[in-house]
Amino acid sequence: MTKYAMLVDYKYCTGCHSCEVSCVKEKGLTGSEWGIKINEVGPAKFEDGAWEWDFIPTPSRRCDLCVGRIEEGKKPLCELHCLAACLKIVPVEEVSDTLAGKEEGKVAVFLP
Amino acid sequence: MTKNESWITDLGDGTHQVKTCVWSPPGDHPVGCGIVVTVKDNKIVKVEGDPDHPITHGRLCPRCIALDEVENHPDRIMHPMMRAREDRGKDAWKRISWDEAYDLIESRVREYWDNPGPQSILTFTGTGREITMYSAAYCHAIFNSPNYCMTLSGGACYGPRCTIANFQLGAGYPELDYAAYFPDRYDDPRWECPKYILVWGKNPIYSSPDGFFGHALVDLMKLGSKLIVVDPQLTWIAARADYHLHLRPGTDTALAMALCNVIIEEDLYDHDFVEKWCYGFKDFAECVKEWTPEKASEICWVDAEDIRGAARAFATNSPSSALWGLSIDTMTNGVQAGHTFLAVIALCGYLDIPGGITLARPASFTGKWRYETVNSVPADIQAKRIADSEGKYKCWDTAGPGPLPDVTLNWLESDNPPYPIKMSYWFGTNPLSCMAAQPKRWEAALNKLEFNVSQDIFMNPSIMALCDLVLPLSTSVEHEGIVMPHFGRNTHFLGAMNKAIEPEDSKSDVEIMLDLGRRLRPELWPWNTPAEFFTDQLHTAYSWGFEDLQEEVVHQQEFEYHKYETGKLRADGKPGFDTPTGLVELKSSIYPLFGEQALPYFQEPEYSPYSQPAEVVEEYPLVLTSGGRHIAMFHSEHRQIPSLRKMNPWPLVTIHPDAAAKYGIEDGDWVAIENPLGRCVQKANVRPTIDPRVVHAQHGWWFPEQTGEAPNLFGTYKSNINNLVPHESVGVTGYGAPYKNIICKIYKVDSLND
Numbered sequence: 001m002t003k004y005a006m007l008v009d010y011k012y013c014t015g016c017h018s019c020e021v022s023c024v025k026e027k028g029l030t031g032s033e034w035g036i037k038i039n040e041v042g043p044a045k046f047e048d049g050a051w052e053w054d055f056i057p058t059p060s061r062r063c064d065l066c067v068g069r070i071e072e073g074k075k076p077l078c079e080l081h082c083l084a085a086c087l088k089i090v091p092v093e094e095v096s097d098t099l100a101g102k103e104e105g106k107v108a109v110f111l112p
Numbered sequence: 113m114t115k116n117e118s119w120i121t122d123l124g125d126g127t128h129q130v131k132t133c134v135w136s137p138p139g140d141h142p143v144g145c146g147i148v149v150t151v152k153d154n155k156i157v158k159v160e161g162d163p164d165h166p167i168t169h170g171r172l173c174p175r176c177i178a179l180d181e182v183e184n185h186p187d188r189i190m191h192p193m194m195r196a197r198e199d200r201g202k203d204a205w206k207r208i209s210w211d212e213a214y215d216l217i218e219s220r221v222r223e224y225w226d227n228p229g230p231q232s233i234l235t236f237t238g239t240g241r242e243i244t245m246y247s248a249a250y251c252h253a254i255f256n257s258p259n260y261c262m263t264l265s266g267g268a269c270y271g272p273r274c275t276i277a278n279f280q281l282g283a284g285y286p287e288l289d290y291a292a293y294f295p296d297r298y299d300d301p302r303w304e305c306p307k308y309i310l311v312w313g314k315n316p317i318y319s320s321p322d323g324f325f326g327h328a329l330v331d332l333m334k335l336g337s338k339l340i341v342v343d344p345q346l347t348w349i350a351a352r353a354d355y356h357l358h359l360r361p362g363t364d365t366a367l368a369m370a371l372c373n374v375i376i377e378e379d380l381y382d383h384d385f386v387e388k389w390c391y392g393f394k395d396f397a398e399c400v401k402e403w404t405p406e407k408a409s410e411i412c413w414v415d416a417e418d419i420r421g422a423a424r425a426f427a428t429n430s431p432s433s434a435l436w437g438l439s440i441d442t443m444t445n446g447v448q449a450g451h452t453f454l455a456v457i458a459l460c461g462y463l464d465i466p467g468g469i470t471l472a473r474p475a476s477f478t479g480k481w482r483y484e485t486v487n488s489v490p491a492d493i494q495a496k497r498i499a500d501s502e503g504k505y506k507c508w509d510t511a512g513p514g515p516l517p518d519v520t521l522n523w524l525e526s527d528n529p530p531y532p533i534k535m536s537y538w539f540g541t542n543p544l545s546c547m548a549a550q551p552k553r554w555e556a557a558l559n560k561l562e563f564n565v566s567q568d569i570f571m572n573p574s575i576m577a578l579c580d581l582v583l584p585l586s587t588s589v590e591h592e593g594i595v596m597p598h599f600g601r602n603t604h605f606l607g608a609m610n611k612a613i614e615p616e617d618s619k620s621d622v623e624i625m626l627d628l629g630r631r632l633r634p635e636l637w638p639w640n641t642p643a644e645f646f647t648d649q650l651h652t653a654y655s656w657g658f659e660d661l662q663e664e665v666v667h668q669q670e671f672e673y674h675k676y677e678t679g680k681l682r683a684d685g686k687p688g689f690d691t692p693t694g695l696v697e698l699k700s701s702i703y704p705l706f707g708e709q710a711l712p713y714f715q716e717p718e719y720s721p722y723s724q725p726a727e728v729v730e731e732y733p734l735v736l737t738s739g740g741r742h743i744a745m746f747h748s749e750h751r752q753i754p755s756l757r758k759m760n761p762w763p764l765v766t767i768h769p770d771a772a773a774k775y776g777i778e779d780g781d782w783v784a785i786e787n788p789l790g791r792c793v794q795k796a797n798v799r800p801t802i803d804p805r806v807v808h809a810q811h812g813w814w815f816p817e818q819t820g821e822a823p824n825l826f827g828t829y830k831s832n833i834n835n836l837v838p839h840e841s842v843g844v845t846g847y848g849a850p851y852k853n854i855i856c857k858i859y860k861v862d863s864l865n866d
Contacts, residue, residue, distance in 0.1 A: 012330050014317050014348050016743050021174040021755050025158065031754070043346060043801055051351040080161050080170040081177060083327040 003092045004065045008057055011106035012086040015040060015055030019078035019087060026077045027062060035062040036078055057087060059112035065089050118663050119610050127152040131162055131665050133595050133607025134176060134588040136320065140746045141240040143168075143320045144595035144607035145176055146666065151612050156180040156589070166295055166605070166668055167325050173743055178755040182587060183613065187570055187752050187816060189584040191617045200559065201577055201822030210619070210627075213583060217537075218631050220563045221255060224534045230256040230489070231496040232534040234520070234561075237262050238541030239269050239747065240322070242588075243621040244599055245482060247539050248513055252485040253636045254629050255537065258497035260486075260514030263543035263554055266842040266849025267508070267517060270322060272441040274601060275511050275847060276450035280697045281463070282690030283471040283681060284601030286454070288433045290328040292597075292604035293470070293671030298335060302673070304467035305335045307429035310422075311349055312342045312453055313364065314437025318743040321437065323597025323604075337433075340422045342367065344737055345766070345808055346801035355422040358803060359412040361737040362717040362853025365445050367419065368452035369712060370408030372400040374423035375459050381427065382461030389676060389689070390458055392699025392710070399711040400452075411714065413803065427460050431467035438739060439852055444841055446848030448712040451700065455712075458696045464675055472671075473681060473690070475600035475653060482600075483513045488636055496531065498523050507706035508846030518840040518849075521550075524557035538566040539621065540585070544574040545828045546748040546812040549837040549849060550789070552829065567624060570752065573828035576820045584618035591620035592642050594650075594661065605668045606650075608661045622646075708844045718841045719787065719854040721805075729855070732787050734771070735806045736856040738833045742810070752816035763813040763831040764797040767858065768804040772796065777860050784866070785809055787856045790835030793864050807858060809833040811851075830864055 015038050023035035036059045043053035057078075059065075066076030066089065074080075076089050090098065095109055119131040129150050136143040146165025150157040159179045161170035182188075192213035193205035208216075224232045233255045237247040239262075251260040266272070277286055288309060294300035309332065316326030329349060333339070339353035342364070350356040359367050375381050376397045386393050405416035405423075426432050434457050440450045462468035486494065498515035499505075500522070508516045515523075523529050536558060541547065548554040558564060558578050566575045567583040575582050593609035619627070622642045629637030639645040647657030661667055672680060679685040688694035692701045700710045716723040721735065744756040751757055765783055767775075777783055779798040784791060785807070794809055802808055813831040820826050829835060836856060842849050 012334065014327070014330065016318070016327075017174050017759055018172060018177060021177045022172075024755065025177060025180070031758075043351060043799065045800065051346065053346075053348070053351045075163070075170070077160065080163065081172045083171045083173060084330045085169075085171065085327075086330075 004067060004070065004089050005092045005095055006059055006063075006065060006110040006112065007088045007090050007095065007098060008108045008110070009086040009106065010054055010056045010108055011104060012084040013038075013055040013057060014084050016083045018081040018083055019057050022077035022081045023063070026066065029062060033062060034060055036060065054106065056108060059110050061112060063112040065112065119608070119665055123150070127157055130589070130610055130612035132589065132610040132612060133165070133666060135242040135593065135595050135609065136176065140175065140749070141321055142323045142595045142597050142599060143325055144323070144597055144605065144666070145172060146170070146607075147172065147176055149589055149612040154614055156183050156613065166297065166666060167292055171327065173320070174756060174759070175744070175746065175750060178753055179587075179589065181753045181755055182569070183589070185570070185752060189568060189571055189582055189618075192581070192583050194581045197562070197580055200580070201825070203576070203821050205582070213581060214627060214631060216581060217565060217628065220535055221632060225256065228531050228534070229496070230493055231259055232532060233257045234259045234261045234533055234536045236536055236538045236541050236543065238539065238547065239264070241540040242593060242595075243539040245596070246621050246625050248482045249485040250537065250539070250625055250628070251514070253488045254625065254632050256489055256493065256633065258486065258489050258494045258514070261520050262514070262517050263541070263548040264517050265549040265837065265839060265851070266441070266444070266847055267512060268441040268446070268849045268851055269438060270441065271512070272446050272847040273436060273450055276447060276454065279700060279702045280451060280454050280691065281471065284474040285322065285598045286457070286463070286469045286471055287324060287598065287602050288328075288435050289467055289470045290332060292328075293669060295668055298331065302466060304431055305332060306337050306431055306433035306467045308338050308340055308354075308426050308432040310340045310342070310426055310432070310434035310456070312434065312436045313439025314435050315343070315347045315349065315741055316435065317348055319741040323599070324435070338425070340426060344803065344806055345740060354425060355418055357414045357418055357422060359414050360803075361735055361806065362443050362445065362720060362850065363412040363714070364439060364443065364449040365452055365712055366403065366408045366411045366714040367414060368449060368456060369400045369403035369714065370405045370419050371423045371426070371456050372396070372452060372459060373403045374405060374420050375427045375456065376400065378424070380424065381459040385461030386459060389695055391691075391693040391695035391697050391701070395711060396455060396698035426456070430460065431462055431465055432460065433462060433468050441848060442739065442851040443848050443853060444717060444843050444850050445715040447703070447708065447843050447845050448714070452712045454696070455698050458698065463696065464673055464681075466673055470602060470671070471675065471681060472602040475596070475603055486513075488633070505846035507703070507708060507844070510706065512846065516842070516846045518842055521554060521557055521839060524560065525553065533561055535563040536561055536565070538564070538579070540568060541566075542572040542574045542748045544577060544825070545572065545814045545832060549834050549851070550839045551832060551834055553839065567621065570816075571820065572748065573814050573820070573825040577822060577825050583624060586615040586618040586620050589613050590615040590618065591623065592646070592658070593620065593622065594646055594658070603669060604671070605666050606661060608658075608665050610662055610665070703845070706845060717850050717853040718838060719850065721855065724855065728788070732855040732857045734856050734858060736785065736787070736809065736836065736854045737806060737852045738809045738811050739852055740808055740810070745812070748812035748814060751814060763794040763810045765794040765810070765858070766797045766799055766802050766808040768802050769798050769800055770804040771807070772798040775858055775860070777858065782861045782863055782866060783858050784861045785833065785836065785856050785858055787836045787854060789838055792829070792831050792833055792835050793861055793866060794831050807856065827864070
């Protein structure tokens with residue numbers, strides 16, 4: 001069986017919260033639980049004068065990467081709805097090639 | 113519901129799916145995001161993005177994803193309700209039938225038609241929602257009134273920009289070219305990626321304004337577009353921009369003139385385009401000559417070298433593009449800011465080229481059923497349209513679709529108006545919480561009317577305070593409709609709103625329009641169903657009708673670049689722009705007709721640290737801006753939707769840490785924001801994203817969980833930043849008002865009620 005991971009180009013994550021709400025709906029989670037949550041780092045100005053300010057979605061242990069949807073040929077809802085199209089669920093074998101092919105930084109891989 | 117239509121898929125397990133485009137989502141702007149609604153027993157099981165949609169490709173913001181919470185919310189208005197006039201402000205609503213509601217409206221309208229006349233009926237429309245396409249028809253072709261009103265001072269939303277574009281470009285809304293007209297989008301060989309995008313007073317990431325899918329900016333950043341962002345706040349895009357020009361709110365014209373100054377003085381402009389297609393270059397160049405980056409720097413609080421760098425980057429990297437936002441409208445000096453913004457683009461030759469700014473002629477579909485409906489009002493009644501007693505605002509009175517809101521308030525407040533106003537009819541508007549400057553004055557003024565009616569999805573503070581009758585509206589997924597990005601002014605596609613849920617006892621704006629139209633002016637309303645109406649309107653431009661659109665779901669329109677060379681921008685088919693000179697007017701041939709200057713000029717906001725006396729500035733030392741968006745909410749909507757409210761539970765005032773320390777305020781404290789005009793309370797959001805001399809307050813706040821009855825009115829006045837916004841501080845034309853550039857002081861208080 002294929003094993004999957006979540007790959008996030010968080011350079012482009014705008015913190016739109018679509019993944020959070022999609023996951024709550026898809027998994028029928030209650031108010032106090034979440035399947036994925038946006039973390040905010042910054043904003044802060046570094047010594048070079050440029051801003052460091054990122055949003056990084058982090059899956060919880062409720063996240064099963066929606067493998068069921070993938071097997072039906074559908075994207076997980078967090079991936080489908082991601083406004084910045086910066087979140088993907090990929091087979092783990094593809095992760096290292098994908099990372100090696102990235103010209104820009106700020107990529108995170110999660111295995112929830 | 114039949115399930116054999118192509119946009120409906122039966123899943124065989126008791127559920128079916130409906131493909132549709134929403135007026136994104138209930139309320140909001142016409143982005144027409146594609147959704148697939150899974151339905152069981154007439155209830156939403158799930159909302160998913162439609163991967164086949166050419167613009168959104170399945171992507172959705174939380175407002176659509178939480179659509180089920182809107183649909184099934186206990187606070188929705190479920191039936192027509194009325195109450196006695198003396199019960200205004202009380203939760204004394206009584207359920208009535210649609211026929212009773214229509215009988216009541218009809219009898220009142222006929223009474224006021226007879227005495228004092230149809231002009232005594234006003235309509236008030238909100239912003240951006242589906243009704244925007246039809247509200248003018250209600251006013252003119254149903255109520256026979258010329259008084260198509262709103263409560264927004266200076267009409268400070270979209271209208272000013274559209275008017276400026278119409279005067280100077282002779283075109284509909286100028287939009288960033290994000291290949292939206294092309295089915296294969298960014299892969300289309302006709303398209304080029306903009307090298308720079310100048311984003312002016314706008315944060316489209318969280319608002320998707322007027323039909324622009326905001327995250328297209330992120331698409332373009334991935335493809336290599338760089339950003340120049342003009343915004344007093346550090347937004348997500350500003351933090352990623354090559355140039356962030358964090359100007360003092362309200363000084364946009366000075367900044368834009370300095371950009372033009374650099375582009376002209378350093379000879380970076382497109383000589384060929386300017387010589388062939390622009391009018392008044394010499395005078396315009398003379399006008400901006402004094403506006404060196406150093407001069408603008410002092411006024412705008414932006415580094416002169418940043419101004420220079422941004423101007424050079426924009427002008428020397430063709431093609432580049434630009435977006436202008438609400439900040440242009442929300443300034444007394446806004447016409448000049450918009451004028452100069454368009455000049456920046458025209459000087460660089462970026463109009464109607466691949467990777468530049470798309471232009472279009474406004475569509476006939478919308479013309480017929482929006483403002484042209486005024487032709488159904490007899491001339492003698494049209495002549496009675498509310499206007500300023502001294503004849504100020506000639507420009508607005510000529511170009512605006514209804515009375516200037518500020519003049520309407522003056523009229524309503526007057527003890528001796530030229531004629532009395534009896535009735536108002538509202539669509540999707542909550543003026544006391546959102547649009548109205550000096551909202552308590554508007555409440556008192558509207559309370560003088562004999563009969564106020566509203567149609568809406570939810571109860572809101574304004575309806576609770578003032579209405580005698582309220583009609584329940586259906587949501588985006590409960591009716592048939594057509595979504596047109598940019599309201600027909602630059603519309604890359606038409607989307608079908610296909611019905612997924614059969615509403616219980618609510619109706620759409622179009623259904624109510626047809627019902628009332630048939631009762632009151634049947635000669636103008638031959639259509640029995642919305643589908644018949646839509647098909648007839650579509651036939652003014654296309655050979656196909658509404659059912660074809662339903663099948664197709666999204667119909668992308670044809671597009672050509674360089675239309676000013678081929679005659680396709682002008683009504684007469686000649687090359688050029690549809691302006692009096694046939695050219696882009698760097699110097700306006702229209703403004704002087706209305707007493708406005710032909711060339712731009714900078715004017716300090718009425719309430720600024722430089723325009724007020726020293727003692728006032730000492731008392732109110734901070735510049736106050738407002739209206740920045742949060743993705744969870746559209747203006748005053750969505751405060752009662754749990755998943756959305758959780759993201760932004762309280763109204764926030766953003767304060768720089770240095771300013772917060774100076775005033776003894778910590779993050780999360782309740783803070784009073786006050787100026788000579790009014791006061792409100794919001795929660796401190798202490799962040800380094802704003803200049804220490806400026807604070808930003810959220811707008812549109814009310815608290816659906818609080819007592820609705822007067823005087824509390826769901827707490828609408830507690831956090832309303834418009835308490836501090838002046839009445840009638842508008843431009844010479846009437847367009848533009850300072851919602852985003854006033855002054856204030858801040859101090860810590862103990863609670864929201866303090």
